[in-house]
Amino acid sequence: MWGVPIDDSRQMLVVAVVLSTLAGYVDALGFITLGGFFVAFMSGNLTRFSVNFADAAWAPALTAAAVIGTFVLGCALGAVVVHLSDRRNLAVRTTVLAVVTGLLIIGSVAATFGASTVAVGAMLLAMGAENSFFQRDGEVTIGLTYMTGALVKMGHRLAGALFGGPRWAWLRHFALWVGLVVGAVTGALAHHWIGLDALWFGAALSAALTATVHLRIERSTRRPQLS
Template sequence: MARTEPDVRPRTTTNGPDGLLRRRHTLVVVLTFLTGCADAVGFLALGGAFSSVMTGNMVLLGMSAGRENAELAVTSGSAIVSFVVGVLAGARVAGAARPGDPVWPRPVTRALLLELGVFLVFLVVWEVNLPEHSDNVDLVLLMLSAAALGVQSSAIQRFGVPGLSSTYLTGTLTSLIGGVAARSPWHTLRPKIQILLALMTGAAVGALVAVHLTGWAPVLLLVPLVSVIAVSARMPQEPAVEAPGAP
């Protein structure tokens, strides 16, 4: 009886290096959509500050001093402090990038679970205080949202990929324009375009919900996050092999 040789030909699968890197990028795009939603809700419905754009909040804090606007100072300053607390908590849970890390390390998902817990508190506070929130409740909600996105920011840093972020994207825009000017290949520009479009789309959807469907705002923040957690929990944990040119 002839012996059958094992099939050792390489296979391209969704769990191969390219597939895993693309999946990670897609999940980061979804988290960036969440960021846009949260920033729009925070700015339009929670006192006029941002949940993730700390550069903008620092500008608002400076403006509040020049305009002698104590309310704006409290709002923007509270968002900054809450974001910092979220970053510290997220960094403690997610840890730092290590040699031999998988494409999506488990601590990243654990940090996102922490973010989910903060947003669940956000949901309870939001719904209990409908149909209208007092200024104090709005401030608490903004602080919760900023803390959650601070956790998310630290979680993405665990990947150890320079320039990869779902919360602070001025560098992404700068890199994109620089790449266009240098006539970089399309496959290096596409991931940056996707991230920026996700942010703007999320902001548009978040603004629509904040203005016209106020009660649904927390759901808009929870659904993308739960989806990312569900998918990332099934990501393989073998050491990553970065594919050249992959996002």
């Protein structure tokens, strides 16, 4: 399904951590811009929607609903990209990253011209689409923009280690969590520095990751031909 896979699990973990870092970075920018709504972490938005709905605070409830709906559209976009890329025998992971990068660039341009609503919309679509990077058989195998699942798995792996299971299996989930935290802290600091224009750094990171994954796939493609 993936064309030529990146078959090294350590490399894939590194990519996942970088993507989690990107998600944390963009989420922090969105959180500050929206005044307390997330562009990557939808559970928080759902809680805000529910509480505001119960309090008849319609404006923030509608904001939360719009944010969640746009994120879902981004997830659907990522799934469509995976489906179409697979049918055309394209490198699916590279294509997904290219779409994420393109959306972040659109958001960065919008931020530069002061169109923060457009910028936030592009950020939401990008974060939704990013989760399709690890989609397989219609299911997301690694969540990149939310850490609840990773923390649950980390706790289970820690318990397993106490009873004779793999000693360090929890570290991969911990690494995802650390990546998100580092990205969020960096995003907050960058926003304090230059505002939403800091999204350009996120777009640059996404572009660099896209190029790296593409080159890795290219090398994997050529390797059999050189033997």
